[in-house]
Amino acid sequence: MRIVVTGGGGFLGQMLARALIARGGLASEPGAKTNLAELMLVDQAFPAGRVEDSRIKYASGDVGDATLLERVFAPKTDAVFHLAAVVSAGAEADFGLGYRVNLDAARFTFEACRRQPAPPRLVFTSSVAAFGGDLPAVVDDTTAATPQSSYGAQKVIGEVLVNDYTRKGYLDGRAVRLPTIVVRPGKPNRAASGFMSGILREPLNGEAALCPVPAAAKMWILSPERAVDALIRAIELPAEAWGWNRTLNAPGVTVSVAEALAALVKLAGEETAARVRFERDPAIEKIVLGWPAHFTTGRADRLGFKGDAGIEEIICAHMRTLKR
Amino acid sequence: MRIVVTGGGGFLGQMLARALIARGGLASEPGAKTNLAELMLVDQAFPAGRVEDSRIKYASGDVGDATLLERVFAPKTDAVFHLAAVVSAGAEADFGLGYRVNLDAARFTFEACRRQPAPPRLVFTSSVAAFGGDLPAVVDDTTAATPQSSYGAQKVIGEVLVNDYTRKGYLDGRAVRLPTIVVRPGKPNRAASGFMSGILREPLNGEAALCPVPAAAKMWILSPERAVDALIRAIELPAEAWGWNRTLNAPGVTVSVAEALAALVKLAGEETAARVRFERDPAIEKIVLGWPAHFTTGRADRLGFKGDAGIEEIICAHMRTLKR
Numbered sequence: 001m002r003i004v005v006t007g008g009g010g011f012l013g014q015m016l017a018r019a020l021i022a023r024g025g026l027a028s029e030p031g032a033k034t035n036l037a038e039l040m041l042v043d044q045a046f047p048a049g050r051v052e053d054s055r056i057k058y059a060s061g062d063v064g065d066a067t068l069l070e071r072v073f074a075p076k077t078d079a080v081f082h083l084a085a086v087v088s089a090g091a092e093a094d095f096g097l098g099y100r101v102n103l104d105a106a107r108f109t110f111e112a113c114r115r116q117p118a119p120p121r122l123v124f125t126s127s128v129a130a131f132g133g134d135l136p137a138v139v140d141d142t143t144a145a146t147p148q149s150s151y152g153a154q155k156v157i158g159e160v161l162v163n164d165y166t167r168k169g170y171l172d173g174r175a176v177r178l179p180t181i182v183v184r185p186g187k188p189n190r191a192a193s194g195f196m197s198g199i200l201r202e203p204l205n206g207e208a209a210l211c212p213v214p215a216a217a218k219m220w221i222l223s224p225e226r227a228v229d230a231l232i233r234a235i236e237l238p239a240e241a242w243g244w245n246r247t248l249n250a251p252g253v254t255v256s257v258a259e260a261l262a263a264l265v266k267l268a269g270e271e272t273a274a275r276v277r278f279e280r281d282p283a284i285e286k287i288v289l290g291w292p293a294h295f296t297t298g299r300a301d302r303l304g305f306k307g308d309a310g311i312e313e314i315i316c317a318h319m320r321t322l323k324r
Numbered sequence: 325m326r327i328v329v330t331g332g333g334g335f336l337g338q339m340l341a342r343a344l345i346a347r348g349g350l351a352s353e354p355g356a357k358t359n360l361a362e363l364m365l366v367d368q369a370f371p372a373g374r375v376e377d378s379r380i381k382y383a384s385g386d387v388g389d390a391t392l393l394e395r396v397f398a399p400k401t402d403a404v405f406h407l408a409a410v411v412s413a414g415a416e417a418d419f420g421l422g423y424r425v426n427l428d429a430a431r432f433t434f435e436a437c438r439r440q441p442a443p444p445r446l447v448f449t450s451s452v453a454a455f456g457g458d459l460p461a462v463v464d465d466t467t468a469a470t471p472q473s474s475y476g477a478q479k480v481i482g483e484v485l486v487n488d489y490t491r492k493g494y495l496d497g498r499a500v501r502l503p504t505i506v507v508r509p510g511k512p513n514r515a516a517s518g519f520m521s522g523i524l525r526e527p528l529n530g531e532a533a534l535c536p537v538p539a540a541a542k543m544w545i546l547s548p549e550r551a552v553d554a555l556i557r558a559i560e561l562p563a564e565a566w567g568w569n570r571t572l573n574a575p576g577v578t579v580s581v582a583e584a585l586a587a588l589v590k591l592a593g594e595e596t597a598a599r600v601r602f603e604r605d606p607a608i609e610k611i612v613l614g615w616p617a618h619f620t621t622g623r624a625d626r627l628g629f630k631g632d633a634g635i636e637e638i639i640c641a642h643m644r645t646l647k648r
Binding site: 143146148153156160161167168244247273323 | 471
């Protein structure tokens, strides 16, 4: 089996690569025998200390470049994780760039799949940013997508394309709407939701952090480990398990900033949590507080996707990675 | 006021042009004073007997051609009706062409609006093809879009773009999901729903017609006259009336093939209705019977949009046009 990961240099791409190497690739259904010949990671840049393995290949370049895609998909690709994206605040700041990467490059990737000898399985990472505006108290599997940011709009368009390409038999796609990933490792990025990781990660690292939203603000979150599990489950589930609807709200847990900070006090002490200072940022607030924080995810639950137990488990998992 | 109509050579574009000339253009809100300096109709071809008026200009070409768009939008455009599209069965048969016209050309049009000195009002014609799959018994204003055809997917993507460009202030857009238009004048086209006009139009014209779906099949329909009214109302309503959600299910009426033929018997006699022969076409059936036939349209009703009273009124209106 040959696997391509776009955005393979990002933190999620690297974690996914590590998981794929550890489990020896992917299976045709959850629990079946895995198989891996080559894992091709595509991105504009790769971090120092990137995952290395004899089965891993790295390709540097722009995923919007059709020649590069042609090359990384040759001669035959069985599974694709399309993670490459400009994040929420980035796509809001640069309208053209957002559409170029989040729409055009996604389409190029789907077209590359269409040219394959057999339709590859593909996972498209969508987001809670698909929702916004006048929402029901609890978002469920039937709630209409109503994005209120360019990033959300681009993700919804990607979902529609995944469904249409799948219906036509050009790929076997699965679009997973991920909650906000917390605790995101590494440096802050331009994701509007990035502060929710920052207010935990930076204090644990002995650094100060700014929280741009009020303590009562709630978010729908998922740990990086569970996010990687979700992407792998999404691609390993057989097509019949998905049926015609290839878009899924992944499970998560509802956590307020206040609850996250209380858990930080409990697990790391008052002095750690005291490193967080509140300084409201209306632009961040507008994007993030428009996202829903309460979901029921019956379909994902039935398909065996799992969220985290709570914020304490999430912080503990992050603290364990720091000790390695 | 300068108005651009893409797809201005089509039957709806020509009817809209006639209506705009008759009412002297558009008003800033329904009932206010109208104003028209120039009406620019853009299409690949125009029919013999096209609408002529000193204020009308015709531009021939591909709406996917950025140079043409640049020219027809210059120097300043106040209102745009984006009607240009590859219809349902056409987009299903030619995947690349469907995306080129229904997605790329729509985006070029929105980009041309973005380059205007002030954001023009724009109406995007969407469709009941936005819906399909496992639908509720009655579709309402909160039902999620679940297209089951490439045409439907492209229309939903257009809606998402209209909302995002509007939110960014690049245009002042309104996407109207039109029911199946019945009775469509002229020759049959590649719309999968075209038979519903054909089984009325052809017999009234003394010709035979094929019905590719069973008599019990129901459709959600709107007369061409009411469709033109809906497009004009959509663009004349002030932005505040729309709010952030720029996608609307237009009103229509639920009519079965059997009811349409019974009305034809009543209004034109047994021998006219006897010109319809049933011959099932699985490809047409799959597309059309996937569309919902039952709606509640509370939001459109509150905004003053009007559907037809019933199929008899629709047939009578068509018969009146034949006598002209």
